[in-house]
Amino acid sequence: MLDIFKTISLYLAAGVEAAAAIIIGVAAIEATVSALLIFTPRSRPRAPGADAASDEKERVRLRLGRWLAVALEFELAADILRTAIAPTWNEIGQLAAIAVLRTALNYFLQREIDSAAARERGGTGPVPVNGATPSPGHGEQ
Numbered sequence: 001m002l003d004i005f006k007t008i009s010l011y012l013a014a015g016v017e018a019a020a021a022i023i024i025g026v027a028a029i030e031a032t033v034s035a036l037l038i039f040t041p042r043s044r045p046r047a048p049g050a051d052a053a054s055d056e057k058e059r060v061r062l063r064l065g066r067w068l069a070v071a072l073e074f075e076l077a078a079d080i081l082r083t084a085i086a087p088t089w090n091e092i093g094q095l096a097a098i099a100v101l102r103t104a105l106n107y108f109l110q111r112e113i114d115s116a117a118a119r120e121r122g123g124t125g126p127v128p129v130n131g132a133t134p135s136p137g138h139g140e141q
Contacts, residue, residue, distance in 0.1 A: 006085040013081035020074035027067030034060040062116050069109050076102050 038056045079098050083091045 002086060009081045009084050013078040016074055016081060017078040020071045020078065023067055023071040023074065027064055027071070031060050031064040034063075058116060062113055065109050065113055069106055069113070072102050072106050
C-alpha cells in the first residue's frame with residue numbers, strides 16, 4: 001500500500017514539476033517578445049521627460065520575476081511531494097537544503113518586486129515583505 005502512495009506522489013511531483021517548467025517557458029517567451037518589442041522603433045509619441053523605455057523594461061523584468069516566483073513555489077511543492085511518503089534522513093536533508101535556497105530566492109525576488117512596486121507608486125526604497133515594519137537601523141543598506 002505504501003508503494004502505491006509513493007508511486008502516486010512521484011507522478012504528482014513530476015506533474016507539478018512539468019507545470020513549473022511550462023510556467024518558466026511561457027514566462028521566458030513572453031518576456032523575450034516584450035523585450036524585443038521595446039527595442040523596435042515605434043511611431044508612438046512619448047511623454048516629455050518620461051523614460052518610457054526604461055519603465056517598459058522594468059515592467060517586463062518584474063512580470064518575469066513574478067512568474068519565476070510562482071514557478072519556484074511549484075518546484076518546492078514537487079520536492080515536498082517527492083519526500084512526503086516515508087522519506088529517508090538523506091531525503092529530508094536534501095529537501096531542507098532545497099527549501100532554504102528556494103525560499104531565500106523567493107524572498108529576495110519578492111522584496112525586489114515590492115520595492116519596484118513602491119517606486120512605481122511614487123514611494124522610495126524597499127518595501128518590507130509581508131507588511132513587517134523594520135526596526136530602526138535594520139533593513140537599511
